[in-house]
Amino acid sequence: MTDTRPGAQEAADNLTGTPKELVVEGLQVRYGGVQAVHGTSFTVAPGEAVGIIGANGAGKTSTLKAVLGLVGRSAGKLAYGEADLLRTRASGVVRLGIGYVPEGRHVFPGLSVEKNLLLGAYARKWDAATRGQVDEVYELFPVLGDMRSRLAGALSGGQQQMLAMGRALMSRPSLIVCDEPSMGLSPILVEDILGALQRLHKAGLSVLLVEQNARLCFEAVTRCLVMEHGHVVKTGPVEELKTDPDVRRIYLGI
Amino acid sequence: MRKLSFGGAAVLAAVVALSLPYVLNGYLIYVVDIAIIFMLLALGLCLSLGIAGQINLGQIAFFGVAAYASGILTTQVGMGFWPAAVLAVLAAALAGLLVGIPALRVQSHYLGIVTLGLSLAFTALVGNLSIAGAAEGLLGLPVPSFPGVDLSSHFLYYYLELAVLVVVAPFAYFVVFTRFGRRLRAMRDDNLAAASTGVEVPLARMSSFALAGFFGGVAGVLYAGLVRYVSPPSFNTDTMFLLLAMVIIGGRFSLTGVLVGVVTLTVVREVLVDYSTYAQLVYGALIVLMVVFAPTGLAGAPRRLKDLLHRGTREAAGGTQPFVPSGTPNGSSARTGRPALEVDGLSKRFRGVQALDQVTLTVEEGEIRGIVGPNGSGKTTLFNTVSGLYTANAGAVRLFGRDVTNAKPYDLSHLGVARTFQNLRLFGRLSVRDNILVGLDRTRMRWAWRYVAWPIGVLRSERELRLGAREILAQYGLTAVADAVPGELPYGTQRRVEIARAMASSPRLLLLDEPAAGLNAQETQQLAEIVRDVRSRGTTVILIEHNMGLVMSLCDRVTVLANGVVIADDVPEVVANSPRVIEAYLGGGDEVAAPDPVTTTEQEGAR
């Protein structure tokens, strides 16, 4: 970690809720006639950081979107703590404590940074406490604090990534679901994002991270799933996967 | 047996049609006369709206142009009915072309509002011009002269209209079911894919409006001769919306459908003739109901019923046969050493993102080249820029030595470039066979003069096209699904159709964008077979892929992009072991200085 500000860790502590267990069993996703995910199963224990890696088209993003209810899915079981995710509409997922940082950031480009963050707390009242939380996000990502009235569309990729994360944190999630945060970013910015994730994990947040860049994923999580063609082909602790020849094959074809 | 019953039905229809004036009274025959005029209008609207996908709210203005032209030329200039009629129809077609010009720049709701605005301008104009009779209009238009026949009789006028309908309506069918109509439908279903398959979209749009104008013009002339007066209220938005209702309710994608729609609404209005406002309520409500529940209208009902009844057994449509290689064994003899594609310092920027940064690469004739790279590295942007969908900010592209930088996609298609798309762009309402027929059609738009001057030539070439399609269907194992619509087919089959369509144009350069996405292992094998066969017949292939196993085994050379920059360009084994490449994918080791932060996906700047 390059950033060792104590205030940042405290902010992270304040932005997280109490995590529960995410259980996914037999998840199937199908769209446009393609079976994108073939019956995957995994869990994220409270406070655990789990990653999903694999080549493009492996079904990683589809898996995330399916858990969040953003695409049609069927599953044997899909639950977060006591809540049955299969019976929760997509806009209700955030109220269960699951925050989403989408692939490609997807900030609201025509709204200011501050407005973007406030919208992250849409499911809650916009009162003084919420506005105080915005400050916590600025503590975690000082760069955003300098740009609070700028339009989100004018920010650079890395800044937008931080904004997307901050927005997800505004709902005081207990599980953060992050889709390819490193995409298109330079290594330095990626380090910053990683640092934030590690801090959040330390504060007790469960993390479910999808990454195409395996190395980055390994640095942020403790356990990883490897997906290929819609199936989970391997799973295990990061130390084992780092030296696994299959992982190399999937990525480089040899 | 079927031919006999079709002939029988035709004879029956002819008998009924010819005997109507003997069966109906004077009032009803007049209703029929008006209905036939609406049929002609509906055909014109169908051609532009349903077949070509252009929101045309100006159809009644074309009607009005011809009616007023006829009125002015006969009453104010002293021309005879028939010469005036010819000029009036020409005027209407010209009006169509003029209204079609906005269609080159705007589509959808903008086009709707422009066409509506222009038609309102027309009624406002004739409502104020004294030569057009201003607010009262023109009265006392002459009866069309015909030797020995008094066409002031509505009964006899019916036969005139019938004769016109019998000549003009089949022309509409002729256009729709041959190559010109197919191209219009392709453009409607996916104008990007149509352009990439050689359809000159701007000309196609203008022609569809000209056709709409022509049909509106014929209707207008007949109207002037029947009613023998013209005034602004006849050509207002109420009439336009009634016509629209007829087309939507009947089914805008089907010529027969819109004719049915005309008949249906004419009947409804006659039944409710004393409650005309209730009739309006009915057809307004019908539009809403149709749009939500039955978007294909009455014409689409039989098919939907069939689908409903056969819901369980639809999977059977997936029966495809294996690909049949063309039998040229030695692949690498196709490699001549001459460059097929040269990309020279190509750069493309979207809103602050440098998607392509001085990309330079050369692909040899007969080569199979792989383009790989992490998500967001610029691969599809490269394809889109080379194939004319984006304009480059800097750099050059040469195709077989010829500079094609920023050429239009349809020009590139005619120069021998074909492509498939990452997200599959098949013509959704066209059958598999029709999709391939569009690919086979290598003519330019100017070929279409034959429709008017040499229709036999159109029919003959149509037969040739179909023979060619049969061959391609057989080769790609698609014969069993030839009449299916893409949406009914499994994903892997749809992919194959897209490749077959691309290959139907006999391209010299084939660009495949993630052809293996969503395919299972067996289908991927087939894909590799197809690509090798395509190359053995002399086509150069460039493919974007993430399936590294496929790339490494299939490609002669591999180019790696990361952040819009070429970071490797060599044979597969070398590329796979390059530390830069490994780092770009797997990450590893110390940081290599990377380009400036870029935001995300190519889709953002695609417009």
Next chain:
Amino acid sequence: MQDFLQTAIGGLSIGSIYALVAMGFSIVYRTMGLVNFAHGGVVMVGAYIASTFFLTVSLPFVLAMVVAVVLTAAIGLVIEGVLRPLETKDVDLMLIGTIGFGIVLQALVIIIWGATGRAVPTPVFRQPVTIAGIVVRPYDLVIIAVAGIAAAAMWHFLRATKPGAAMQAVAMDPDAATAVGIRVGRSNAIAFGIGAGLAALAGGLAGPVLYVSPSLGGVIGIKGFAAAILGGFGNVPGAILGGLLFGLVDAFSASWFHGFADVVVYLVFAIIVVVRPEGIFGEQTVSRA
């Protein structure tokens, strides 16, 4: 000079009505990407309801307006609800669906109120006033004032309230909006209701100035639409500016071109749409996933 100013004030007054109509169009387009061809019909219904409650039921004008706005907003919700399945599927079809609704509304109006229109007396301050040598109808100033308040309220709603921010978020990125807990369908319904309410306000205010008839919807609808495009479709300040500009164009065309005013207006508008479809401020498009 006086004539010029007088025409200008008349233009601003009718322009305020166009601005209200344009705002209604824009809010629906901005949030749903839908061009609502029934909007003119909704304006007309608003005019009829307001004038009925004002004339027949003898409610005070303001109350009659409130009733009209509420009832018409409900109609807007019905339209959105019926056409909702098409929102993500086929927008051209949805457009045609709104044309259908427009036809239905006009037919209903004729059935309920008859085909002949009605004149609505000015509700307040009937006597024209002379200010600095210019004869001004006070009601014109009332229109401008009300429209101004409505515009300010709209601006505040979008900028400073949670539902307003949510509506903008939905327009920019429906998936991300869903992920933060916004219910896209409900937000769109509210947008439609607001759009219809603005239309009713325009119609109610227009009653005393224009003749309330079944063809009112067509004329105001087209011109309001044109104003919205002129200002930049989806852009609320643009809608206001476009409306006022269009009102001025209308007023001055009428005094210069007389009968041909409409021809000029429609032609100019058609040319603008082709040459610069984004309008003055640029279109605020909706991302349709």
